[in-house]
Amino acid sequence: MKAFNVGLIGLGNVGSRVWHNLLTHKKLLAEKSGKIIEIKRVALRSLQKGYNLGIPKEILTTDWQDIVNDPEIEAVVELIGGIDISYEIITSALKKGKDVVTANKALLANHGQQIANLAFEQKRRILFEASVAGGIPLLQAIQDGLVANRFLMIAGIVNGTCNYILTEMTSQKSSYAEALKKAKELGYAEANEKLDVSGEDSAHKAAILCALSYRFWPKVEEIYTAGIESVDPMDIQYAADLGYVLKLLAIIKKHPHSKKVEIRVHPTLLKKDHILSSVSGAFNAVIVKGDIVGDQLFYGRGAGGDPTASAVLSDLVELARYPSDAYHARIFFSSTESEYKIMPISEIISRYYVRLNVVDKPGVLASIAQILGRKNIGISSVVQPEVSNLSQGVPLIIMVHDAKEKDFTEACAEMSKLPFLKGNPVIYRVEDFHAQSE
């Protein structure tokens, strides 16, 4: 059986599991790919890590150039993360005629277009199944299994850290700080959690999902992104009373009557009985709505060494199975101009939850209702829960029917000026997943 020589760059959490699982599943992978997938060289920062894993000394190097310049290596697996060096590694590898596998969503979100263009010019493949939703074969589903569909919507939970924290805040009624602390203790959150909890990591994944389904790479800074740092358990509780669950979602949705695509990441309220609401802990789950196939959901572990390694290995099998030249189909998005473009957040239409903290006196609700009425925004429900200490103000929770984001935020700005309001309105978008065909 022919060998398929791979160079592995990065031996962290994911890289070490790629090494391990390739070793323990070597025979299986050979049977399934028709080639013996062999890691010919490993580049890493500190050689000691390689010794600890029992990797033969002679294949270890601290210089990634040794891998990219090795003429016998057919595919390079980049698993160091970050943007600058990984960009250099991947572009060098493609220029040297190697196929590339990466899990690097930050890099793709920021330089996906250039990398896809380069791969296309070089007639090489760049595969990145592991970059979104970890072990879930979601990108493959979008590109192959659901290939016949026009995508009406892709939306879901693509960050396990945030989902763990929100689940904890919901089930244990704990504060954000408490839930974050526990997430760190259990290894579900990094020491520096910023990239996850700010929503930025989800935005990177949204950019990749957009590129694959609508064939254009949105600018990361154009993706409306709100994280979970300021979520108050109070709102989780009030929403629960109304039958809703709070999840951080990435939403990519085509507008029904134009070629505009909403791309946004924010904490979102879902009906309690929606299947995404039952996705708890560090799991990921993504809904894909195709115009032919209807609704699909993909669920699994979105992070962690092993699930991510599973995706990396599936990309390697694909490279080993098929020759590069049979393969331009998947990177078509770099060769054709997309007809789609991003829709500004101000234009989206959504339902909203808003909590106002008001002084308890007559006429308050009337003033608020008037402001919403002038913007033609219909109220679907109002709750004013009993509170013990009136001096702090009383919460007033209003759910409104479908409204244009611009109108709703203008209404909120007007409310903020009302003399009896304490603090700013707290708002959450409510998602019903009604994406429509043309």
Add this chain to the structure above:
Amino acid sequence: MKAFNVGLIGLGNVGSRVWHNLLTHKKLLAEKSGKIIEIKRVALRSLQKGYNLGIPKEILTTDWQDIVNDPEIEAVVELIGGIDISYEIITSALKKGKDVVTANKALLANHGQQIANLAFEQKRRILFEASVAGGIPLLQAIQDGLVANRFLMIAGIVNGTCNYILTEMTSQKSSYAEALKKAKELGYAEANEKLDVSGEDSAHKAAILCALSYRFWPKVEEIYTAGIESVDPMDIQYAADLGYVLKLLAIIKKHPHSKKVEIRVHPTLLKKDHILSSVSGAFNAVIVKGDIVGDQLFYGRGAGGDPTASAVLSDLVELARYPSDAYHARIFFSSTESEYKIMPISEIISRYYVRLNVVDKPGVLASIAQILGRKNIGISSVVQPEVSNLSQGVPLIIMVHDAKEKDFTEACAEMSKLPFLKGNPVIYRVEDFHAQSE
């Protein structure tokens, strides 16, 4: 752009949607496959149907041989169902050097091995994504996206008709007959519902899932298969009180310490908060547990013209994209002897729910507990709900801990002989989805 010529055999519910969607998505499919996928010929029983759909007269035929013998046709799509003629069509097409796409689970479950062998000999491809779970790209996930994994378990709801009926019986507390009637009215059940409600259709799908994950085709008659016809709404209610939901599942599970694989189809109790429990109506959902990736769930529409057409079209794109000779990897299971074999149902280990109808007198529970005790079967809970009419006997519901099927059925047989028992014990297996790695 080169054409990829397809012959379509069968213009029923699925065939007509393949025709329609291929027409409406022609440009998209060309961009994604690199070829213009063209239906060159359509074979159908009555030409009128073709006229009604506006298919050009000159490409219609009532003789499938016209398609199989057309040297310009590269791929044959078989969508007539049944076993005998479809077997002849598919084997003829492969022998004539054509690739084949089919949605025919009954045929594959019964003749999968011969067909796979023939395809392998002929170096042709046989793709059947649409045969299991309709539009969900499940077979592709097993063969490609999760390819690096050894499968510990594949289990799920693969028959929408049964799931609709059970959902209806649960939510509306209706009888089986009432729910079936409604399913027929809404088009979720065929006029002849037998194949679905008997569990046979699910068993066919289980056979295919087994072949792809464990590389052997089990004999259909060796798959333990129980349907939903005799489900009593009473048990759904009692189970609900205990926190369980009843679903018809197909379960393929490797035994942890041997090369034996459980393959079974039966109504199964799941914990209410398990994600499969929230799959309602005519939807399908399948859990795949890989040794590297952990738990995954795939959810979507498992039947219907459009979802099934989506899967058929994805198979056609795959054929159009890649030349046949790059492609032996996927049908490896016909070329290597599998090390796995089916485990008889008597050897499985499961938790059980049993409902006994007993005469209400002292000592009854003791006798039953003794029988279970002698078989070393532990009781996890007992419920004796209050009933108004004691003369009909009183229901006694017992949940038992993990037990060997053989021991449990023997215990049930002993109970049946007890003088105070009215009717036979009603049993359901309880699934916790604890599949283990070696």
